Amino acid sequence: MGALPELMPFKAGPIQPVAMPGETLGIWVNKVYYFYSLLYLEPVLASDPLVIDFGALAAGTWTGVTQLTLLEMPDVELGQFRAFTLDDFHAYLWQARSDGRQRTKQAQACISLFTQLNDPCGHQTEFFVHEDDFAFVNGLNPTSYPLTQSRMGFYGFRYVLEKLTQFNWDKKILPTVWTRVPATAHL
Numbered sequence: 592m593g594a595l596p597e598l599m600p601f602k603a604g605p606i607q608p609v610a611m612p613g614e615t616l617g618i619w620v621n622k623v624y625y626f627y628s629l630l631y632l633e634p635v636l637a638s639d640p641l642v643i644d645f646g647a648l649a650a651g652t653w654t655g656v657t658q659l660t661l662l663e664m665p666d667v668e669l670g671q672f673r674a675f676t677l678d679d680f681h682a683y684l685w686q687a688r689s690d691g692r693q694r695t696k697q698a699q700a701c702i703s704l705f706t707q708l709n710d711p712c713g714h715q716t717e718f719f720v721h722e723d724d725f726a727f728v729n730g731l732n733p734t735s736y737p738l739t740q741s742r743m744g745f746y747g748f749r750y751v752l753e754k755l756t757q758f759n760w761d762k763k764i765l766p767t768v769w770t771r772v773p774a775t776a777h778l
Contacts, residue, residue, distance in 0.1 A: 616750075641661060676744075679704055
């Protein structure tokens with residue numbers, strides 16, 4: 592008997608797809624799982640079109656909350672992304688403008704150059720964008736000097752999905768095997 596698949600996101604090491612074509616995903620959106628079959632996947636490479644520059648930042652200032660439109664997904668698609676900063680600033684991830692990710696009750700962690708030292712593969716920066724459930728970033732220059740640019744890059748996978756209407760989270764009609772994918776935070 593072979594090993595059971597790791598039915599979870601955020602795997603340490605180089606980024607891997609969370610599922611393969613034909614497998615079932617349960618995508619968590621606003622405290623409900625919606626079920627999909629994965630039809631197709633392809634890599635989204637770390638490249639210049641997937642780098643956003645929040646611009647120059649004076650010492651101790653914020654970028655303001657910025658919608659990551661470059662990561663917007665079409666209907667019935669899912670994006671799996673890892674993030675990295677290219678400059679010495681802190682990036683705070685939000686999914687929906689009021690839904691801070693990577694947080695505790697009292698603080699929100701940030702993605703920074705320091706993150707890459709402690710998590711070189713970037714698995715702790717992983718997040719998902721489902722259809723038009725947008726991701727946002729608010730950046731901070733924590734230094735005592737101005738920055739001429741504050742860049743952040745992304746890479747990952749694009750998934751084309753098919754809705755599985757025979758399953759229903761509220762009625763507890765669930766697939767036997769499925770991968771749980773958090774596309775929004777648990778509020």
